[in-house]
Amino acid sequence: MxxxxxxxxxxxxxxxxxxxxxxxxxxxxxxxxxxxxxxxxxxxxxxxxxxxxxxxxxxxxxxxxxxxxxxxxxxxxxxxxxxxxxxxxxxxxxxxxxxxxxxxxxxxxxxxxxxxxxxxxxxxxxxxxxxxxxxxxxxxxxxxxxxxxxxxxxxxxxxxxxxxxxxxxxxxxLPTRELKAGLAEVIKYGVIRDAAFFDWLDDNLDRLLALDATALAHAVATSCRIKAAVVQTDERETGLRAILNFGHTFGHALEALTGYERLLHGEAVAIGMVMAADLSSRWGKLPRADARRIRGLIARAGLPVKPPPVSADAMLEAMGMDKKVVDGRIRLVLTDAIGTAALTDQAPEVAIRETLEAGDALCAE
Ligand SMILES: NC(=O)c1ccc[n+]([C@@H]2O[C@H](COP(=O)([O-])OP(=O)(O)OC[C@H]3O[C@@H](n4cnc5c(N)ncnc54)[C@H](O)[C@@H]3O)[C@@H](O)[C@H]2O)c1
Incomplete structure (x- = not known):
């Protein structure tokens, strides 16, 4: 052992x-x-x-x-x-x-x-x-x-x-596709809570994909440490715990619109994180270069970064059905720097729609 x-x-x-x-x-x-x-x-x-x-x-x-x-x-x-x-x-x-x-x-x-x-x-x-x-x-x-x-x-x-x-x-x-789907959640922890871990993932992704035991143990331990710290602060999701949903509101809508068959949960979250990064930067919160880094790491992990062809209206409707909606405003977890994230209902609808229509241009120049 x-x-x-x-x-x-x-x-x-x-x-x-x-x-x-x-x-x-x-x-x-x-x-x-x-x-x-x-x-x-x-x-x-x-x-x-x-x-x-x-x-x-x-x-x-x-x-x-x-x-x-x-x-x-x-x-x-x-x-x-x-x-x-x-x-x-x-x-x-x-x-x-x-x-x-x-x-x-x-x-x-x-x-x-x-x-x-x-x-x-x-x-x-x-x-x-x-x-x-x-x-x-x-x-x-x-x-x-x-x-x-x-x-x-x-x-x-x-x-x-x-x-x-x-x-x-x-x-x-574990089938490789399932491993990669799990990597989406690992990358999420870096984005929402730990810039140094994001950098480490950038440097060590190949070791993780090759199942290097030391690298996997580090990634699992760091991820669990971050999740534990968030849960300790807010066990029942009345506040901070919501940041764990980074990428999930978009992701859940994509899963629902594709009948829960085409995408694994982690794959939908991967695209959802690219959308959340794109929206964060369109809204002027996240530097464009950081949005591109997030998309780049997700793509290198072998995860999808381009949404399937679903209309912006269908997405908005599916997101409106999401449990994270309060008083008709879409609540989203967005980031203003790699390593931090927060829940907001202030994202402008115009920017949300642009993100939903961006397709392969998410996080582009
Ligand atoms: N409770 C929570 O906080 C929380 C958080 C995220 C997701 N979830 C839930 O987790 C579920 C998804 O979990 P998942 O992605 O692990 O999917 P899963 O449980 O369906 O497992 C994926 C596949 O891998 C197979 N498998 C499992 N371990 C294996 C191994 N070691 N070797 C070979 N095959 C193996 C399974 O048989 C299955 O076919 C969803 O229901 C989701 O709602 C819960």
Whole structure:
């Protein structure tokens, strides 16, 4: 096992560690202190089970473990899946000291967390993320949810895990497209909070794409540190936490308009960040050269930077349906320098429309 980095998400009595390292899964006793009783219930899917269930079981030698595989993908993050898992817990005789373990990407972590938040009014929850997006984003911060046919993540709870086991070795089997989608969120942290990290990403992107373990561990740890700091300040998203949505209002609209099929979430966020950078500079807040740097890094990561052909009107309407709208004004996270971001409802509509119509000219001269 490589050296580990331990971070703490400091939320008073709900504080928890994030253990980051390569080869963590399989270490005996890894999870002992986080499983309160003698039972655990692992939620995963077949693709992840085949690769990582055995190592996880080796980390739980003293516990009675049951596991359930759900279907693969966003389409299974539903109340139906939730009900099936609840039936398994009840018929399996799981009591209040059982621990729910989410082993997989963000879909698994989100639904497993919601199960943990609600089974017998809340039982211990452990996150074992296996995608880059889940390692740097969804496993940290306590947002859990399932989707409703009318919208993503409409049913859920804030519920913090007891610990996060971030084994970067799991990224070695992740499809490249999913790795790149996770990189979009990593780049986001640099843009919104840490200019030096953005510079580091600029210099080390090739190492990350080549799965260099040291570089990945640094990127995951820095991302988690930034997310933890934001969540510690604003756990329930009444203020600062909104900056984590940089690129997401545009991104969610693109996902919705393309039927949630054409773009991965991280790819939509990548285009959304290019749009947010473009708007920030059109509005005169962000130097054009910085907007170009943001677009350039996203493009070098192999992520899309050009929106699919959707009309500005359709985008405005889709953004109007977004949860981040208050009193009819579109609230967007924009940046005035790499390393800072803020939520604003003051962006001029003319500039928003220009950004939505810019196409391949986003962030251009
Ligand atoms: N809770 C939060 O704060 C938060 C934040 C961001 C996103 N999310 C949610 O996360 C979800 C997206 O997560 P995701 O991008 O991880 O997608 P995902 O969970 O669908 O995983 C992507 C794909 O990778 C596969 N996979 C997972 N780990 C693998 C591995 N190590 N090797 C090979 N294949 C592997 C999965 O089976 C799946 O096909 C969305 O539902 C989104 O709403 C939640």
């Amino acid at each position: 490589a050296a580990t980095t331990d971070l703490v998400v400091d939320l008073g009595e709900r504080s928890y560690p994030i253990r980051i390292g390569r080869g963590l899964l399989g270490c005996p006793g890894l999870l002992d202190e986080y499983v309160p009783g003698k039972q655990a219930f692992i939620v995963t899917n077949e693709a992840v089970r085949d690769r990582y269930l055995d190592p996880l079981l080796a980390s739980l030698p003293r516990v009675d473990v049951e596991y359930a595989c759900i279907g693969d993908g966003e389409a299974f993050k539903t109340l139906d899946t939730y009900a099936t898992l609840m039936d398994r817990l009840v018929t399996g005789g799981h009591n209040r000291t059982t621990a729910i373990i989410g082993l997989g990407g963000g879909v698994i972590g989100d639904i497993a967390g919601f199960i943990a938040a609600t089974y017998q009014r809340g039982v211990a929850f452990i996150q074992v993320p296996t995608t880059l997006l889940a390692l740097v984003d969804s496993s940290v911060g306590g947002k859990t949810a399932v989707n409703h046919p009318r919208g993503k993540n409409l049913i859920g709870a804030f519920y913090q895990p007891r610990c996060v086991i971030a084994d970067i070795g799991t990224l070695e089997t």
